[in-house]
Amino acid sequence: MAIEETERRVTLGWRETAAKAAVFSTLRLKGLLLPLGLLLAWEATSRLELIPAYLLPAPGEVFGELAALWRSGDLFDHILITGWRVALGFAVGAAAATFLGALTGSSRLLRELLDPTIQALKAVPSLAWVPLFILWFGIFETSKVLLIAVGVFFPIYLNLVTGILGTDRKLVEVAKVCGLSQLDLVRRVLVPATLPSYLTGLRAGLALGWMFVIAAELMGASEGLGFLMIDGQMTGRPAVIIGALILFALAGKLSDALIEAVSKRLLSWQDGYGETQETPNA
Structure with missing residues (x-):
């Protein structure tokens, strides 16, 4: 009986996996229609x-x-340098946002000291940073990467702080009653509760990173997709401009899909409304 039950569960597991894969493929194909x-x-x-x-x-x-x-090999170089700038700017911005977001989210004093200034700086347009960054860091890679990092920073910071402050207080109180240490409280309660908002912030920050790289490549760049667009404008080649826009869209979608795939694995424990939509009826 035990063997039969095991075989039944394995069969049901395979069927469920196959059904989810079929639905996933169908949804991907539908996404190509537009x-x-x-x-x-x-x-x-x-x-x-x-x-x-x-x-x-x-x-x-x-x-x-x-x-x-x-x-000619030029397109690969443009894609590579823009991708490198976005990746490095995303890493710097995400690290800073995670550090400051964790501090301000967990400490009321730090939140009252830092959060108003950060929220005010969030409203500064991306192009407004360009002359200041050129003055401080020149027109080389440092200013470009930091400008992208600024764009990445704010959505990640905001989502992380929101996630921490939105954690159910009853869960924290129960964890303390059960005698969990501060480290265990963070690992078992705060991280799982905050993770969905944080991953959403990463996706939003990455999208802004791709937007800010165009402003970054206005700062004396001689390579990159942003430079390619400007060159197309200056030389009167609309095909180059539209082609660069298409490449930006594809690169943004591929990088977002990567974070989305990681998010689904990290949040596989969730049983949200989206999961019920993707699962076909038995």
């Missing part, structure tokens, strides 16, 4: 000449321009 529809509309607009080609070139021209840049 981009494909936009691509077809774009192609139709170009063929019917509804918009002049110097304003909106045909998809074939855009992808042809990207293919030419790829064959």
Whole structure:
């Protein structure tokens, strides 16, 4: 009987895994419908000449321009340097946000001292930092990475502090009654309670990192996708500008999907509404 029960559970597990994989694939395919529809509309607009080609070139021209840049090796260099800037800026901004967010979230005194200033700085537009960073750090990589880090910092900080302050007080009180040490309280209560908000902040921060890299590459860059867009503007090549926009969208989506996949594994214990939507009826 024990063997039969084990086989039954294994079979049910395989079926559930296969069903989730099928639903996941279906959802991914549905996500391609809108981009494909936009691509077809774009192609139709170009063929019917509804918009002049110097304003909106045909998809074939855009992808042809990207293919030419790829064959020359320039496109790979532009993608690599922009990706490196975003990755480094994201690491610096996320580390600073995690450190300050943990401090201000866990200490009322530090929150009253630091949080008002941080919230005020959050409202400063990204381009407003550019002249100051050029003055302080020059036009080289340091200023670019720090500008990206500024963009990454605020959503991660805000989500982490919100997650800590939103932790159910009853859980903390029960943990203290049970005699948990401060380290165990953080590990068993605060981290699981805060993790969903923190991971959401990481995704939002990464998205802003891709936005801020364009402003960063205005600061005397000679490589990168942002530079490629500016070069396309200066030389009157709209195909290059649109191609760089498409690459930004793809890079942002791929990096976001990576964090999303990690988030799903770390939050596999959750039984949220989204999980019920993805699971087919028996």
